[in-house]
Structure formats: C-alpha cells, structure tokens
Amino acid sequence: xxDASRETGTILDPRWDxxxxxxxxxxxxxxxxxxxxxxxxxxxxxxxxATGEAHYWSRSRQEIWHKGATSGNTxxxxxxxxxxxxxxxxxxxxxxxxxxxxxxxxxxxxxxxxDGSLARD
Numbered sequence: 001x002x003d004a005s006r007e008t009g010t011i012l013d014p015r016w017d018x019x020x021x022x023x024x025x026x027x028x029x030x031x032x033x034x035x036x037x038x039x040x041x042x043x044x045x046x047x048x049x050a051t052g053e054a055h056y057w058s059r060s061r062q063e064i065w066h067k068g069a070t071s072g073n074t075x076x077x078x079x080x081x082x083x084x085x086x087x088x089x090x091x092x093x094x095x096x097x098x099x100x101x102x103x104x105x106x107x108x109x110x111x112x113x114x115d116g117s118l119a120r121d
Contacts, residue, residue: 003085006085006086007084007085007086012082012086013086014042014045014082014086014087014089015085015086015087016041016042017087020041020042021039021040021041021057021059022039022040022041022045022086022087022088022089023037023039023087023088023089024037024038024039024040024056024088024089024090024091025037025088025089025090025091026038026054026075026090026091026093026099027090027091027092027093028092028093028094028095029078029079029092029093029094030094033105033106034106034108035075035093035095035099035100035105035106035107035108036099036100036106036107037107038056038057039056039057039059040055040056040057040089041057041064043055043057043064044056044057044064044065045089047064047066048077048080048091049080052076052077053066053067053068053074053075053076053077054066054067054074054075054077054091054093055067067099068096068097071097072096072097073095073096073097073098073099074095074096074097075091075093075094075095075096075099076093076094076095076096077091077092077093078092078093078094079091079092080092109121
C-alpha cells in the first residue's frame with residue numbers, strides 16, 4: 001500500500017515496526033485520562049477487534065496479554081483509532097479496575113518535579 005493510501009484511505013494497514021509491533025496508547029473513554037502505553041502485534045489487534053476487550057503484546061513475556069485475564073481488570077473497548085500514518089493506535093476504553101500492575105488507576109501516577117524527583121499524585 002502506498003503512503004498516500006495508508007494516510008488518507010479507508011483500509012486498516014498498520015505500519016508495524018521491525019519487531020511486528022505498533023505503539024498503543026490507552027485512555028479512559030469517560031475521563032480522557034491516559035491509562036497506559038503498550039504494544040500490539042497483528043494477533044493482539046485481531047483479538048481486540050474480535051472480542052471488544054483490549055489485548056496487547058507483552059514484550060517481556062513474549063506473548064499475547066489479554067488485559068485483566070487474571071486480575072479481572074479488563075478494558076472494554078469503546079473506540080479504536082489509528083494515527084495518520086498508521087504506526088500508532090489509540091484505544092478508548094471503559095476500565096473494570098486499575099490499569100497499572102502496581103494497582104494504580106493509571107500507569108502515569110507520578111509527576112516529575114523540576115529537580116527530577118518523582119512525586120505521587
């Protein structure tokens with residue numbers, strides 16, 4: 001597919017990186033809060049589309065990860081978007097619990113101060 005077709009067309013054709021992944025930003029559909037950033041491969045994207053729940057590729061475990069499969073903290077997909085050159089996804093979800101493995105609502109629960117120190121929200 002040409003770049004022009006990918007950028008303006010109506011066919012989903014993700015631009016996978018050299019590992020077969022695409023960056024994925026997940027936000028709370030109700031609040032807009034950024035919950036997490038992860039990756040998807042073609043199988044995770046297909047599973048997300050088929051089930052309506054978020055699936056990701058775990059780079060550390062090298063396997064598909066159905067968000068909430070063990071914790072119950074699933075993410076029901078409200079909307080799935082792709083950016084202009086199809087190399088990043090945006091999932092708007094309704095979370096059924098915390099997004100972060102630490103138990104925090106969002107993985108972005110710390111702010112960086114001017115001196116570089118971290119402060120919890």
